[in-house]
Amino acid sequence: MGVGQVDDDTRGSTISSETDRLVAFSGQLRAVHRRLRRALELARQSIDGEVDLPAGLDLPVFCRGFCSALSDHHRSEDTGLFPELLAARPDLRPVVDNLMRDHNMLEHLLGEFSAALSSEAEPEALHRHLDGIGAIMESHFGYEEHQLISVLDAAALHGDPRTLLGDLA
Numbered sequence: 001m002g003v004g005q006v007d008d009d010t011r012g013s014t015i016s017s018e019t020d021r022l023v024a025f026s027g028q029l030r031a032v033h034r035r036l037r038r039a040l041e042l043a044r045q046s047i048d049g050e051v052d053l054p055a056g057l058d059l060p061v062f063c064r065g066f067c068s069a070l071s072d073h074h075r076s077e078d079t080g081l082f083p084e085l086l087a088a089r090p091d092l093r094p095v096v097d098n099l100m101r102d103h104n105m106l107e108h109l110l111g112e113f114s115a116a117l118s119s120e121a122e123p124e125a126l127h128r129h130l131d132g133i134g135a136i137m138e139s140h141f142g143y144e145e146h147q148l149i150s151v152l153d154a155a156a157l158h159g160d161p162r163t164l165l166g167d168l169a
Helices: 018-047 059-088 090-118 123-154 161-165
Strands: none
Touching (some): 018 059, 018 123, 059 161, 090 123
């Protein structure tokens, strides 16, 4: 996949049965995570000038786009996916609590990164912020997929994927 290309392996597919819909949610969660990983990598590359940004799209706008996408995904999980999962599976409360703690930590790190962008911090400082975000993000995604993929494959979720997983779904 080239610079600027997006992993869209779950868009455009027709969901033909309830089983397909359930599997689609787990596939969409993985696809959202892949797209966010790619956006993080592009943000890193943009700091180093390795991405040709279109006219009018400067580094702060580009990097804030990544921050916004990650925040939107987590906000959608907190207000859409997790309440629906907990209604069906209250035993998942400890898992959801852990995931929501990660979301709060990532929001804090994204806020610090945004402040560094606003203050025109040096590239090394911006990379340190992205390294921290990336480490927590990877740990979070791995835990979430380990804990929830089989649950998503078995749960009867009724919400729209964008409501449950964010606009990247």
